[in-house]
Amino acid sequence: MRSIRSAGLALAAAALALPLTTGTATAEPSGDRHAGPERGAPHSNAAFDRLRSAAPEGFYVGTAVAGGGHHLSQPYPDPFTSDKEYRRILARQFSSVSPENQMKWDFIHPERDRYDFGAADAIVDFAERNRQVVRGHTLLWHSQNPEWLEQGDFSQEELRAILREHITTVVGRYAGRIQQWDVANEIFDDQGRLRTQDNIWIRELGPGVVADAFRWAHAADPGAKLFLNDYNVESVNAKSDAYHALVQDLLEQGVPVHGFSVQAHLSTRYGFPSDLESNLRRFDALGLETAVTELDVRMDVPEGGRPTAAQERTQADYYRRALSACLAVDGCDSFTIWGFTDKYSWVPVFFEGEGFANVMTGDFVRKPAFWALRDTLWAARRG
Ligand code: 9MR
Numbered sequence: 001m002r003s004i005r006s007a008g009l010a011l012a013a014a015a016l017a018l019p020l021t022t023g024t025a026t027a028e029p030s031g032d033r034h035a036g037p038e039r040g041a042p043h044s045n046a047a048f049d050r051l052r053s054a055a056p057e058g059f060y061v062g063t064a065v066a067g068g069g070h071h072l073s074q075p076y077p078d079p080f081t082s083d084k085e086y087r088r089i090l091a092r093q094f095s096s097v098s099p100e101n102q103m104k105w106d107f108i109h110p111e112r113d114r115y116d117f118g119a120a121d122a123i124v125d126f127a128e129r130n131r132q133v134v135r136g137h138t139l140l141w142h143s144q145n146p147e148w149l150e151q152g153d154f155s156q157e158e159l160r161a162i163l164r165e166h167i168t169t170v171v172g173r174y175a176g177r178i179q180q181w182d183v184a185n186e187i188f189d190d191q192g193r194l195r196t197q198d199n200i201w202i203r204e205l206g207p208g209v210v211a212d213a214f215r216w217a218h219a220a221d222p223g224a225k226l227f228l229n230d231y232n233v234e235s236v237n238a239k240s241d242a243y244h245a246l247v248q249d250l251l252e253q254g255v256p257v258h259g260f261s262v263q264a265h266l267s268t269r270y271g272f273p274s275d276l277e278s279n280l281r282r283f284d285a286l287g288l289e290t291a292v293t294e295l296d297v298r299m300d301v302p303e304g305g306r307p308t309a310a311q312e313r314t315q316a317d318y319y320r321r322a323l324s325a326c327l328a329v330d331g332c333d334s335f336t337i338w339g340f341t342d343k344y345s346w347v348p349v350f351f352e353g354e355g356f357a358n359v360m361t362g363d364f365v366r367k368p369a370f371w372a373l374r375d376t377l378w379a380a381r382r383g
Helices: 009-016 069-073 084-093 118-129 156-173 200-205 208-220 238-252 276-284 309-328 368-382
Strands: 060-065 096-099 133-140 180-185 225-230 259-262 265-267 289-300 332-337
Touching (some): 060 084, 060 133, 084 118, 096 118, 118 133, 133 156, 156 208, 180 259, 180 289, 225 238, 225 289, 238 276
Parallel strands (some): 060 332, 096 133, 133 180, 180 225, 225 259, 265 289, 289 332
């Protein structure tokens, strides 16, 4: 899918009489009082404070939809179904949504003969009501598999049938309603070796199962774009090299693989992966779509427990640069952040002493990172 980045801009700008400058201080939009006073960030004009409206035509700005996974052990109810303010912002700001956990095996296929589609159905319905596309996540992974599967004593033939049936059932259920599927998630380790031990499918069935997963997904929904997705592949490195080689191999075999995506779980402890754009370009050159699928930028929690202005500026810069890299590559039309509020982030649960990785505070106040995204989208839309 190629986007025409500046199409419709003149029209939109004229219709809305937009002041197409960045960082103009104007009144907070009416009906958007959730945000409260902004900290260290320019204010917004009512007409263009939404990421989804600021984005160029054909460019999708997404977020993970919080639920399942680490949320189950937190002292709050399910965010997606229980938090009205959260849902309002989810609908208002984003044109793409990714179930954070609700389509993973342990959630959607809890017993061998039982699927639980309730949460995934609710997200897909919500997305359609709000004119959003959905990224499906995920079909073949080494993590968050149910016990019945990981501990089961299945023959190769049975395992193959189980995977095929799962993919056919889940992808088939949402056929025509999912824009992109993360078919294979995290199949290489950081050295660029296939996960032949911890990935049950590759261990038991061999590397060829990856190609089969794509074939089965394509048969179940020929319109969905099928992706390889991973972390620590933002740069040109051993792991992204392994994907680059795999993609060529799959394409030569005629396997329906359509995209390569970088999760982009970044940390200000490390430098920004400045070769992100050139890395995306080399996959683009193979004819693949590319995407940023899980961006967040964590930081060390400082003494006092609140990020400093300097920390927030650095974080905003990482968000801006990740978005700019995607915008610069023609076939990168999907840019997703892994949640928008610090309230529900996975980061503090997994990284002790780190946090504040999202573009809004726990109270939904927009941080400099939010405005960096908004301004960068508008600048791209202006062309
Ligand atoms: O955000 C997800 C969290 O709620 C789960 O507990 C966790 C379990 O592995 O998975 C998180 O999402 C991951 C995503 O599915 C794949 N890439 C890494 C993400 C962060 O761990």
